[in-house]
Amino acid sequence: MKRLETEVLKRDLLKVAGKLGVSSVTAVLYGEHGAFTIRPFVRAFGSWNRALEACGLRVKFKGYIRRVRKVDLRMRYMVLKRDKYKCVLCGRSPAKDASVELHVDHIVPFSKGGLCVMENLQTLCEMCNFGKSDDC
Numbered sequence: 001m002k003r004l005e006t007e008v009l010k011r012d013l014l015k016v017a018g019k020l021g022v023s024s025v026t027a028v029l030y031g032e033h034g035a036f037t038i039r040p041f042v043r044a045f046g047s048w049n050r051a052l053e054a055c056g057l058r059v060k061f062k063g064y065i066r067r068v069r070k071v072d073l074r075m076r077y078m079v080l081k082r083d084k085y086k087c088v089l090c091g092r093s094p095a096k097d098a099s100v101e102l103h104v105d106h107i108v109p110f111s112k113g114g115l116c117v118m119e120n121l122q123t124l125c126e127m128c129n130f131g132k133s134d135d136c
């Protein structure tokens, strides 16, 4: 295995992870978004999980993949709870100001391939989300 090829594979895997806004990529997801097949990764690294490790990505894909655009209520609740019911940008919260409305927003927009997974969602207030068209 040539060193160069390994680097090319790693770079593309990281590119896919960045594009999807996730810290782990399943072999199936990579197959849909990556430039290569899974085979060269297995050949170069021994297994898909080893390839993830080599890239500093997480081996386990946390959360389930939502193909639908809408964030369901359970997911919304989990995101709000994780972000402590505050806007992650300005910290405003409806607990302190009743006029604040919180939105669950895609960090990497759905239209750009971002997934409806916990790590690609964030809590924003209406003000911070204003002007963004890819909110849920």
Ligand SMILES: [Zn+2]
Pocket: 087, 088, 089, 090, 091, 092, 124, 125, 126, 127, 128, 129
């Ligand atoms: Zn805000």
